[in-house]
Amino acid sequence: MAPNDSAQTTEEAKDLAAGRRRAARYIVPAAVAGVAAATIGLVPALAASGDPDLPKISAQELIEKMAASDTQQLSGTVKINTDLGIPSLGGLAGLGGERDGSGSSASPDGKLMELATGSHTLRVAADGPDKGKVSILEDTAEYSLIHNGDEVWAYDSASNEAYHAKDGRQDDGSGRKGSGKEHGALPKDLPSTPKEFAAEALEAADDTTSVTVGGTAQVAGRDAYQLVIKPKQSGSTIGSIKVAVDAKNGVPLKFTLTPSSGGKAAIDVGFTKVDFSKPDASTFDFTPPKGAKVTEADELKQDKGAKDHEGFKGHEDFMGLEGFQGLNVIGKGWNAIAKIETPGGQHPTTPKDGDVPPEAKKFLDALGDQVNGKFGSGTVFKTRLVNALMTDDGTVYVGAVTKDALVKAANEAK
Incomplete structure (x- = not known):
């Protein structure tokens, strides 16, 4: 069965807008958002075994299901493939601190930039808002970004370098949490899971947007509804966005953005494996290996400030x-x-x-x-x-x- 719903009435449209706002607040699991913060695109080479037969659901109901989802524990594998029509960014990642010798190959800002193009495999895990891990799997190496309480670690096995920072968003002793800006520990506002991409899309949706349910799918072995988001206007480079939403728990499992120019997806984010049970606590433990070079975020920030003009001399x-x-x-x-x-x-x-x-x-x-x-x-x-x-x-x-x-x-x- 492929559920579909037609244009909403004025009241339904208002309800839908309210649902989008709620979804944008709740849709991103904080732990993964805080740690992953990394890529412009995730892609699945996901095998589908036919469209599951699910009860009909409206776009409003599906958005509310996403907003109501309180899933904060998961582990799994995400496939990434991004085709934005730009050259590889790998060569540009070193134009910052690495170029003048002041940086670290484990620093998230430089390493995660590489995910903006090409194909990648990520292993992700989350346990509440303060524990998360994302690992980028490469042919002969692995890069991991770990958030555990007020500690943030990144480790690049290829260079045996580690990066360490304190998460300023943790409780400062007064019962309040900081903004997370104190140490610049994590890249900001860069989605890396289907949930985060869906949150961005729904937050941007307004009366220029068509939101419908466009059938069902199976992603990572789980039944899902397809939420379809399209511009009503002409002239946009975005053709459509599809979000596969888990039929049981409301978690987005796959995000696909197709440009208006056609062709294959420009951004496609999806789980190939996913488990919503609590990850083992040891998943978020990290101790730098013997002999690893450790760079502290505060030191890197001070060094960068002192060398900014020197590093860009001539530019x-x-x-x-x-x-x-x-x-x-x-x-x-x-x-x-x-x-x-x-x-x-x-x-x-x-x-x-x-x-x-x-x-x-x-x-x-x-x-x-x-x-x-x-x-x-x-x-x-x-x-x-x-x-x-x-x-x-x-x-x-x-x-x-x-x-x-x-x-x-x-x-x-x-």
Whole structure:
């Protein structure tokens, strides 16, 4: 049976919006969100054994089921494959501290950037909001990020380097938890599981969005409903989003984003194996191996602050981005475009060719298309999802919209 539901009435639409907000609050298991914080895409090579026959359910009911899910314990394997139409980011990961010798190969910010492209396998585990682990499995090595109480460890077996930080979100002794910003222990706002991707999609949903139930599926051996999210507007680079929701506990098991241009999914996140029982406590224990180089987050932060300008010597044109004159949003919903004015009309991303690191130049050249219009001339940097028009007079237009939509916005702004 493939449940489906038609357009909602006005009252139903209001209820649906309220459900989305609740889902966005509760949908992400805190432990995995806090520890994983890592990838732009997860993909399944998931075997389906036919669509299960499940009772009919409306989109509103399915969203409420997701919001009501209190599952905070799980372990499993997630397959990742991301095709955003951009070059591999592996060569860019070292442009920060590693380049001037001040960094650590175990630092999450650099290592997790590699997950933005290509195929990867992750092993994940979570036990409540303060215990979580994500391991990136490679051919001959493994990278693990572990959160256990107020301790955060990362370990790269390839280099035998470890990274250690205190999680500032823990209780500070006054009965309150910090913001998590004190030590910069974990990357922020980077989803890495189907739940987290679904939360982002639902939070962005509004009256420009169609949300329906589009059948059933089986993911990692579990029966699931398919929640389908689509833009009602034309001009978006996003065609549709499908979230496979566990029929029993409401946990998203798979997230698939297909671009409006067609072809295979740009982002596909899914479990190949999943177990919702309590992981063994030892899963979250970590002691650096003998001989491992250990970098403390506070030391790395201080070193980075002292070397920032030295590390980017010769690349001054990349500096000063905090001086944007302002940011305006054009349009709404899936077609929203951010317009950013740069100081003095200086293009923020076009330093002299000789000043650009080779990896960065290769990356930018692969993305750019020259365009002209009433606004003048500029370059559109494109991916399968997010595009940006950078005009020669220093204005930036960026959004999950087509190149034509960006050029139109720039012309109308003149």
